[in-house]
Amino acid sequence: MLPLVLSAIALPVGIFLALVVAPVEAFQGEPYRILYIHVPSVVTAYVGFTVTFVASLLYLWRRALRYDRLAAASAEVGQIFLTVVLLTGPIWGRPVWGAWWTWDARLTTALILWFIFAGYLMLRAWAGPAGAAAAAVVAVIGFLDIPLIHWSAVLLRTLHPRPAVFRPDPAMPGTMLAILLFNMAAFMLTYLALLGVRLQQEARRARLLAREEAG
Amino acid sequence: MRAARKLAAGLAVIAAAIAAVAYAGIRSAAVYYLTPTELAARPDLRTVQVRLAGTVVPGSVRSEDGRVVGFQISDGATRIEISYDGPLPDLFGGGRDVLVEGRLAGSTLEATRVMTTHPTEYKEAPRP
Numbered sequence: 001m002l003p004l005v006l007s008a009i010a011l012p013v014g015i016f017l018a019l020v021v022a023p024v025e026a027f028q029g030e031p032y033r034i035l036y037i038h039v040p041s042v043v044t045a046y047v048g049f050t051v052t053f054v055a056s057l058l059y060l061w062r063r064a065l066r067y068d069r070l071a072a073a074s075a076e077v078g079q080i081f082l083t084v085v086l087l088t089g090p091i092w093g094r095p096v097w098g099a100w101w102t103w104d105a106r107l108t109t110a111l112i113l114w115f116i117f118a119g120y121l122m123l124r125a126w127a128g129p130a131g132a133a134a135a136a137v138v139a140v141i142g143f144l145d146i147p148l149i150h151w152s153a154v155l156l157r158t159l160h161p162r163p164a165v166f167r168p169d170p171a172m173p174g175t176m177l178a179i180l181l182f183n184m185a186a187f188m189l190t191y192l193a194l195l196g197v198r199l200q201q202e203a204r205r206a207r208l209l210a211r212e213e214a215g
Numbered sequence: 216m217r218a219a220r221k222l223a224a225g226l227a228v229i230a231a232a233i234a235a236v237a238y239a240g241i242r243s244a245a246v247y248y249l250t251p252t253e254l255a256a257r258p259d260l261r262t263v264q265v266r267l268a269g270t271v272v273p274g275s276v277r278s279e280d281g282r283v284v285g286f287q288i289s290d291g292a293t294r295i296e297i298s299y300d301g302p303l304p305d306l307f308g309g310g311r312d313v314l315v316e317g318r319l320a321g322s323t324l325e326a327t328r329v330m331t332t333h334p335t336e337y338k339e340a341p342r343p
Contacts, residue, residue: 026338028306035337097330098304102314103239104247111236119229126222157247157268159314161335171336 003193010186014040017179025176031095034088036180039165040187041084042110046146048078048191049117053143056136065206068132071139072124073198077191079117086114097159105152106160109145116142248314251293266316267295267324268332273309285323288313299326306331 018036025032055071058064089107090100101107120138123131153162164171165180172180248268254260269288276286285298286309297315307313307329317326 023342024340026340027333029340032337095305096333098302098307099328099330102330108236108239112233115229115233115236119226119233122225122229123222126218126225131222159247159330159332161333164335164337173337173339175339176337 003189003196007186007189007193010182010189014179014183014186017182021175022179023173023175028096031092034092036183038085038088038092039180040183041081041088043184044187044191045078045081045085047188048074048081048195049113049139049143049146051195052078052139056139059136060133060140065132066203068136069199069202069206071136073195073202075117075120075139076198077194079114079121080194081187081191082110082114082117086111099159102159104158104160105156106149106158109149109152113142113145113149116145250290251288251295252290254295254319255293261319264316264318264327265324266314268312268314269295271307271309271311271313276309283307288315296323297326297329298323299329301326301328303329304331306333 014036018033022033022036024030051074052071055067055074059067059071089110093102094100116138120135120142123138124135127134150163150166152158153160165177170177248266249257249260251267251269254265254267267288269290272287272289272294277284282300283303284300285296287294287296289295297317299315299317312332314330314332315324315326316328316330317324319325
């Protein structure tokens with residue numbers, strides 16, 4: 001309950017900071033403000049899929065259903081944030097690059113991640129509990145795309161810029177960085193809140209099913 | 216049984232989509248762009264669609280009736296003439312880094328799309 005309340009407060013504050021308090025960027029002007037949604041979303045999606053990856057490995061190892069439920073819930077929430085990334089990216093690219101989309105390595109590998117987890121969620125929805133192990137394998141393999149996405153802009157030629165924040169010397173003034181970190185915290189809280197709700201629902205459903213079988 | 220077939224069909228569609236996107240992506244992303252110097256050294260690319268990166272040479276932008284119709288880009292060593300009459304991004308201008316997609320016609324690149332790139336670094340704009 002606490003993450004729900006905190007994120008409901010932190011999200012609007014973060015948007016206010018991004019749109020009103022943050023300074024204008026020297027090169028890009030106003031459109032750069034979408035950074036404060038785009039980057040926190042991608043970080044949160046990565047965290048979500050990392051939790052899914054670890055929980056899937058644990059499920060394959062221990063076969064305990066709570067790991068499977070954690071993997072599924074985290075992937076659902078992660079996919080929401082990845083969808084936000086793939087929607088805000090083109091909105092940012094249009095004014096700054098003059099293109100909604102381009103097939104560079106960064107954008108392409110990010111889109112592939114979305115397809116992998118769309119497949120993962122469809123597999124879960126259709127195959128049900130019988131597909132839990134198969135879904136876990138898809139999640140473990142799909143997760144390997146994340147390092148590809150991260151390193152694509154560092155190692156290959158891309159239109160998408162290299163990471164500006166996740167490096168030893170963040171290439172950003174302190175005010176911008178502070179607001180960005182605030183938004184990351186707010187997005188992470190939202191992730192935790194949504195994850196908690198889904199875990200509660202699924203645990204309750206498992207209890208109901210168990211009671212039905214016993215009775 | 217029907218559920219299993221639906222599942223298999225769904226997975227096949229997703230696998231095909233991933234493969235198509237990966238193929239399209241890797242084909243064009245492996246070498247996402249060339250520099251003018253690299254293009255000059257590759258006569259085999261004179262007839263195909265290429266993507267070039269360079270800086271718009273200041274003062275090289277040509278306009279007709281207020282519309283940009285061409286400019287030159289350079290990587291410091293090689294200059295190439297670009298002809299183009301489509302929409303330009305807001306950040307386009309002399310001295311800006313651009314990506315140009317198109318095909319060579321003689322020594323001029325006939326561009327079909329022009330994109331601007333921007334530095335990774337973020338800086339605060341001076342207050343007015």
